Amino acid sequence: MPHTERFSLTSFDEFGLAEPITRALADEKYLTPTPIQAQTIPTVLSGRDVVGIAQTGTGKTAAFALPILHHVNVKRKRPERKACRVLVLSPTRELSGQIGDSFRTYGRHIRPLAVALAIGGVPINRQVRSLAHGVEVLVATPGRLLDLVQQRALRLDQVEILVLDEADRMLDMGFIHDIRKVVAMLPKQRQTLFFSATMPQEIAQLAGQMLNDPAKVSVAPQSTTVEKVDQRVILTERASKPALLAEMLKTETIDRVLVFTRTKHGADKVVRALEKAGLRAEAIHGNKSQNQRERVLADFRAGRVRTLIATDIAARGIDVDGISHVVNYDLPNIPESYVHRIGRTARAGATGVAISFCDHEEAPFLRDIERLIRMPIPSTDKRTGPRPAQRPASNGGDHHRNTRNGRGNHQQAQRGNQANRGNHRGSRPQAGHQPSHPAATQASPRAARPERPTEQKPGELGGVTFLQRPVEPRRNAATRAPR
Numbered sequence: 001m002p003h004t005e006r007f008s009l010t011s012f013d014e015f016g017l018a019e020p021i022t023r024a025l026a027d028e029k030y031l032t033p034t035p036i037q038a039q040t041i042p043t044v045l046s047g048r049d050v051v052g053i054a055q056t057g058t059g060k061t062a063a064f065a066l067p068i069l070h071h072v073n074v075k076r077k078r079p080e081r082k083a084c085r086v087l088v089l090s091p092t093r094e095l096s097g098q099i100g101d102s103f104r105t106y107g108r109h110i111r112p113l114a115v116a117l118a119i120g121g122v123p124i125n126r127q128v129r130s131l132a133h134g135v136e137v138l139v140a141t142p143g144r145l146l147d148l149v150q151q152r153a154l155r156l157d158q159v160e161i162l163v164l165d166e167a168d169r170m171l172d173m174g175f176i177h178d179i180r181k182v183v184a185m186l187p188k189q190r191q192t193l194f195f196s197a198t199m200p201q202e203i204a205q206l207a208g209q210m211l212n213d214p215a216k217v218s219v220a221p222q223s224t225t226v227e228k229v230d231q232r233v234i235l236t237e238r239a240s241k242p243a244l245l246a247e248m249l250k251t252e253t254i255d256r257v258l259v260f261t262r263t264k265h266g267a268d269k270v271v272r273a274l275e276k277a278g279l280r281a282e283a284i285h286g287n288k289s290q291n292q293r294e295r296v297l298a299d300f301r302a303g304r305v306r307t308l309i310a311t312d313i314a315a316r317g318i319d320v321d322g323i324s325h326v327v328n329y330d331l332p333n334i335p336e337s338y339v340h341r342i343g344r345t346a347r348a349g350a351t352g353v354a355i356s357f358c359d360h361e362e363a364p365f366l367r368d369i370e371r372l373i374r375m376p377i378p379s380t381d382k383r384t385g386p387r388p389a390q391r392p393a394s395n396g397g398d399h400h401r402n403t404r405n406g407r408g409n410h411q412q413a414q415r416g417n418q419a420n421r422g423n424h425r426g427s428r429p430q431a432g433h434q435p436s437h438p439a440a441t442q443a444s445p446r447a448a449r450p451e452r453p454t455e456q457k458p459g460e461l462g463g464v465t466f467l468q469r470p471v472e473p474r475r476n477a478a479t480r481a482p483r
């Protein structure tokens with residue numbers, strides 16, 4: 001059985017990380033390790049295998065990237081041709097790109113450091129070239145990784161550290177056989193770090209086979225906060241949302257309501273629509289001047305403005321008690337944002353209400369949210385137009401199982417589709433996927449990206465610290481710092 005390790009470190013200095021890494025952390029203005037970092041970093045530095053239960057947004061990437069970079073920096077060794085010293089397996093191109101960017105960011109003062117990506121959807125030749133001289137860190141999706149091995153562009157017998165990230169999503173996407181194949185090619189003598197948001201039996205079994213006496217690290221599931229909020233979904237058409245919001249503001253007993261839109265433009269449109277309906281509202285977003293923002297916030301705090309419309313980024317700085325309602329006028333395409341948003345209500349032991357408007361293009365987002373919070377959200381159907389059959393009563397657990405079985409049978413198709421697959425959060429439902437919402441089958445979700453955050457403010461949600469990841473422009477091939 002894995003051991004559970006507890007550490008309570010409050011500063012990065014206490015880990016004894018190499019100077020180039022602490023300098024990069026200072027550049028990034030990271031002051032305090034998140035709970036998953038406090039638990040994981042010393043354990044990885046000690047050389048032990050780790051099995052971690054943690055979601056994206058908890059600082060998980062730095063939790064493994066920092067001690068790995070320390071290892072690469074301290075145990076200097078020129079990578080052999082076509083080999084990598086560290087292999088990170090991740091389920092999607094999107095996530096792989098983000099992980100690669102994190103390694104480059106935290107390793108920017110380590111020289112030499114070559115970080116390469118091996119992901120589908122981009123020409124393989126550039127990846128072959130970038131691996132020719134060997135790299136310190138390779139971040140890969142399993143399909144492309146195996147293709148590179150098959151083409152003899154990559155050998156895996158020099159891997160010192162293996163990271164398997166988002167293992168449960170790997171399983172969902174039918175990558176389990178590929179992972180087993182990859183692991184069989186790795187040296188037995190290695191350190192393995194295994195992360196998953198959930199630990200169903202199949203994942204625990206896989207971990208048991210891959211890890212050697214692992215330390216167990218985890219951050220508590222965030223459902224404690226989520227459960228305190230009375231959550232509802234209203235299924236509606238996009239065009240009906242303004243009237244629906246106006247009606248709700250007139251009929252519900254609301255002290256203070258924060259309405260989230262996906263874009264700044266959307267926020268202004270909602271304000272205008274409410275004004276037409278005779279309701280006062282103010283918007284707060286990045287296009288407003290600092291003075292305007294402060295005035296609006298002061299009015300909201302003082303109760304002079306009851307309805308505040310905000311984008312995710314603008315809402316970061318808002319710390320207002322007594323928000324009785326959160327309305328998701330648009331559903332976020334990143335499920336963690338939903339948890340952030342609804343955490344604005346039900347503060348300090350109070351209860352709160354979160355109402356989400358879901359049009360048919362947003363159905364896949366709703367499915368992802370329900371999966372993350374592991375509970376179905378009760379819904380009311382206010383759609384007026386023609387629509388598919390009744391929304392099935394969804395059950396987080398069953399849904400998860402259906403999804404896995406459905407996807408597992410389509411492994412080859414999945415691999416072929418990898419080129420088209422972005423982050424599943426914003427992507428079209430996969431073939432064979434059982435949607436939690438009937439409209440999901442015909443949805444074409446807007447691939448809207450969150451605005452670029454201007455600051456890094458962690459939010460505490462039920463004991464879990466979620467941090468927003470800035471959206472960086474992504475490079476696909478390896479970037480090599482000068483040797």
Ligand code: AMP
Pocket residue numbers: 029030031032033034037055056057058059060061062456467468469470
């Ligand atoms: P992750 O869970 O790895 O997706 O990280 C989420 C975001 O948190 C990323 O944008 C990181 O840059 C940021 N982050 C990670 N660790 C810290 C920290 N200790 N302090 C501030 N921000 C952090």
